[in-house]
Amino acid sequence: MKQKRHNKAHRTHSSRSSLRGVKRRREKVPTTARQYFSMPEKDQETWDSIAHVVSRVREGVSITRASEEFGIEPKIAIDRGRAALRKKSGRYVATKTDRLLRVLAILSTKGRTLIATRDSRQASLVGGHWAAVQRYLQTGDDSALLRFKGKRVADASGKRHLFLTDLKELDRQAAAGVLSFESMYAGGAR
Numbered sequence: 005m006k007q008k009r010h011n012k013a014h015r016t017h018s019s020r021s022s023l024r025g026v027k028r029r030r031e032k033v034p035t036t037a038r039q040y041f042s043m044p045e046k047d048q049e050t051w052d053s054i055a056h057v058v059s060r061v062r063e064g065v066s067i068t069r070a071s072e073e074f075g076i077e078p079k080i081a082i083d084r085g086r087a088a089l090r091k092k093s094g095r096y097v098a099t100k101t102d103r104l105l106r107v108l109a110i111l112s113t114k115g116r117t118l119i120a121t122r123d124s125r126q127a128s129l130v131g132g133h134w135a136a137v138q139r140y141l142q143t144g145d146d147s148a149l150l151r152f153k154g155k156r157v158a159d160a161s162g163k164r165h166l167f168l169t170d171l172k173e174l175d176r177q178a179a180a181g182v183l184s185f186e187s188m189y190a191g192g193a194r
Contacts, residue, residue, distance in 0.1 A: 033051070033084050033087075033104070033105070034051060034105050035105055035122065036105070036120065036160065037105075037107055037118075037119075037120035037160065039105075040105060040107050040120065041107075048107075050076060050080065050084075051084070051105075052106075052107075053074035053075065053076050053081075054076065054080070054081055054084050054085045054104070055085075055104055055106050055127070056070075056073075056074050057070040057071050057073075057074055057076065057081045057085060058081075058085050058088045058089065058098050058102060058104060058124075059098075059124075060073060060074075061089065061096060061097065061098040062098035062100075066095070066096075067081060067082060067089070067095075067096040082096060085104065087102060087103060087104060088102030088103075088104050088124075101123070101124045101125055102124045103122045103123065103124075104122070104124065105120060105121075105122050105160070106120070106121050106122075106124075106127045107119070107120045108120075108121065108127060108130045110130055110133070110157060110165055110167070110168075111133070111137065111167070111168035111174075111177065111183070112165070112166070112168055113168065113170075113173055115177060115180075115182050116182060117165070119157070119159040119160075119163075119165060120159055120160045121157070121158070121159055121160055122160045123158070126157050126158055126159075129155075129157050130157055132152075133149075133152050133157075133167050135148070136148035136149045136151070136152060137149065137168075137174060137183060138183075140171070140174060141174070141178050141183065146171060149169045149171075150169075152167040152169050153167075153169045154166075155167050
């Protein structure tokens with residue numbers, strides 16, 4: 005019995021000493037479009053999912069359930085989305101807004117254009133525009149598009165992009181197969 009304890013203690017000590025000086029590698033989160041696009045495609049997909057998870061947590065869904073919805077481990081969502089999450093009464097909640105990088109497609113007269121934003125409010129505007137476009141294409145009701153007429157979205161570098169609201173141009177792009185809600189995130193371009 006004494007021998008077993010000694011061996012266990014020895015193994016624990018050995019493993020600790022072999023890890024001395026080795027820092028735990030923390031995944032770097034992208035803060036620019038260049039960093040995002042230099043990541044492997046699988047990591048880009050994971051990063052896109054983290055932004056979705058944070059949005060779902062902001063809607064009141066638990067971090068575990070939101071992570072399951074997007075096929076990632078809760079631990080990964082917490083680690084990489086930490087800047088947008090807080091622990092409240094033992095449960096993770098999302099901050100009101102966040103500065104996580106999101107690479108999104110917006111519509112222009114040239115079709116889909118990818119922009120990077122570090123403002124969750126700007127990302128929500130883009131999502132609202134896509135929803136208004138889909139509503140118009142599915143029902144012919146352009147009333148939701150009216151709130152975007154003349155409005156712009158700011159990217160991470162501060163450049164402002166005009167929302168496309170011209171109905172003829174939207175119809176043309178829809179006929180060409182350019183428009184689908186799935187194409188809003190950069191991954192939809194793959």
